[in-house]
Amino acid sequence: MNRRITIKHGPVEHIVDVPSDKFDMHKEVIKQCIKNxxxxxxxxxxxxxxxxxxxxxxxxxxxxxxxxxxxxxxxxQRI
Incomplete structure (x- = not known):
């Protein structure tokens, strides 16, 4: 099963599906890029x-x- 990461840059939208088991790794790489x-x-x-x-x-x-x-x-459950 895949999970989606959407990147909106101006009028352009990039949609990337990554495997669920690698989602956290991809999320961490993105965070590192943002932090320089x-x-x-x-x-x-x-x-x-x-x-x-x-x-x-x-x-x-x-x-x-x-x-x-x-x-x-x-x-x-919180709602």
């Missing part, structure tokens, strides 16, 4: 290609991390 501790976030695709997201682009974007099923369950 990394140069770019590289996402491999199923077809063997790679997508590069430079740190500058990530810092100037709105990034939405899809919540996990457990997060949604906890949130719904």
């Amino acid at each position: 501790e990394g140069n770019c976030w590289i996402v491999p695709s199923e077809d063997g290609s790679e997508r590069f997201f430079p740190a500058e682009l990530l810092r100037n974007s709105v990034i939405i991390f899809e919540p996990s099923e457990i997060d949604l369950e906890i949130f719904s």
Whole structure:
């Protein structure tokens, strides 16, 4: 199962699906890029290609991390 990371940069929206078991690792890499501790976030695709997201682009974007099923369950219990 995959989880979605959406990067909104101006009028452009990049949607990246990452495997659930690697989601936290991808999230951490993005956070490091935003804090100037990394140069770019590289996402491999199923077809063997790679997508590069430079740190500058990530810092100037709105990034939405899809919540996990457990997060949604906890949130719904609080309401």
